[in-house]
Amino acid sequence: MAKSSLIARLVCADGKAEEFEAELAALIEASNEEAGLEIYSAHRDADNVYWFFELYTDDAAVAAHGKGEAMAKAMASSGQLLAAPPEIHRLVPVVAKGLDL
Numbered sequence: 001m002a003k004s005s006l007i008a009r010l011v012c013a014d015g016k017a018e019e020f021e022a023e024l025a026a027l028i029e030a031s032n033e034e035a036g037l038e039i040y041s042a043h044r045d046a047d048n049v050y051w052f053f054e055l056y057t058d059d060a061a062v063a064a065h066g067k068g069e070a071m072a073k074a075m076a077s078s079g080q081l082l083a084a085p086p087e088i089h090r091l092v093p094v095v096a097k098g099l100d101l
Contacts, residue, residue, distance in 0.1 A: 002092050003101055004056045009087040012048040020081045023074060030070035036061025055099060
């Protein structure tokens, strides 16, 4: 079965970067125990733009993450911190260095 990956783009509201990064850290910490979530990393770009890279063992793990308690809490608390809705792209990894595909 093929692994699944997500790349998400989130734009933080002006003046909210520090609070937003604290929320990201809490979300990633809470997700450490999720079965099937292999990589969950947040990256900052210029102008309050953040990118997530996520790698899952399969589609079921993606679904479980989306329905999990950590994600529900993050979505509820981060709404006022975002300037726009998240942009999410679901992908199938093909080849990579450093990832067990």
